[in-house]
Amino acid sequence: MTRLARTIDGRPLLGDGDGFVPLSSADPSLTTIRDALPLAASGALPSPDEAAASRVSAEGLAFAAPLERPGKLWGIGLNYADHASDLNEDSPTEPASFMKPSTTATGPGGPIRLPSRDITDRVTAEAELALVIGRTCSDVDEGDVDDVIAGYVPVIDMTAEDILERNPRFLTRAKSFDSFLVFGPSLITPDEVGPLEGLSVRTVVNGAVAAENEIRNMMTSPRELVSFHSNVMTLEPGDVISTGTPGAKHIVSGDSVRAEVERVGTVEADVVS
Template structure:
């Protein structure tokens, strides 16, 4: 596994399990993480061992968002049958997708800021596996989807559930409050043949597991999601798909939320109002 990240001052990094080095010390031709997404889709990121710099352990680095700016932010609802049942929703026949504005983005630690109670008094947090697109594409097949995926990261998605319950047409508003998407520090770039299907996605609040499930139980796996939406619109490097949650949990000020995707990473955030 290789990792793409940025420091909190914006320096692009390439890492592995031994630590991180400046991206330019391995790929002098690349100036940013966005530029590194395309070679990541082809398995052409060089080994950290070839760097002209010594690796620094992750615990000694202050990370920022992995991209200076993300592209389109897609979310997928009801992508685990059990979660659909929890919400008294029928299993969708097609991906139940929606978009979120870039203003929802915040980094690890957050904080997640709840809206005023007069706007929403029930916000839920949801752990999800996110997919980062690495190449411009349109109309890709499911078999081709891995060739346009740069990597994966954990995210925490939020929903103002009481807003949504008033009217399903309020979905965009319910999903779009500032800080309603917490993004992990690091984009994980697996080696060719890496199998996502048995990985566990877990939502935790205050150290207690609220929901967990495996990727194989998704109604629409990541490759299907990417293929489906590439036939709706062109996808670009830095576009992100949150692939759905195994379950949501109500959150209140003072809570700590964690999303963990086995072998990919985890991200946590404090909750404030």
């Protein structure tokens, strides 16, 4: 798999199943992950085999989130009918989208930091497939979406559910606490993932699967989500659309949460007060 990643001290990496090399050792013009996103969208990333450096195994590296500073962060609510049913809500007839600030983002391991209990006493964690935009675009036809996606990454999204239940207009606040979006360790290019429809997404808490579903059961597919939102605003390299969760699980301090997205990867984080 072709991967883009970033070490915890900020070094951008290019990798595959055999390990990682410094991104600039494969192409000196690429000094950040954002520089490489258009090439990832067009299928023109260099190979680690072309690098003037030897691979280092993933086990020998500590990873941060792939994007140092993500762009616009879109989330999608109730995108699986089963999840809407679990929450006793009607499935929306168009994407129930919301935005999160970039300060919610953190990298593998987190930790997920729960706000004080006088602010919220019920936070849920949700595994999701996220896609990263690689090219500036607007009004993208669904059939052309593959040309603007740089890659996919697993994420854990959080919600202060008791705040949201008080009033649905509080959604932005309920979703926007620091550390409420945990990114997986690497971005996987679309050509390496292949068709998404049959892939599964799982929310796992303390080793037990709390929710699981296949991407084919989304109300609005990933391609449709990109096309839809490109008609709302211009999308730019580094923008992220997190495509919705098969189900959420209440979390408390001491828990361990994992998002598993088949063929894309996993990300895990501890929960702390």
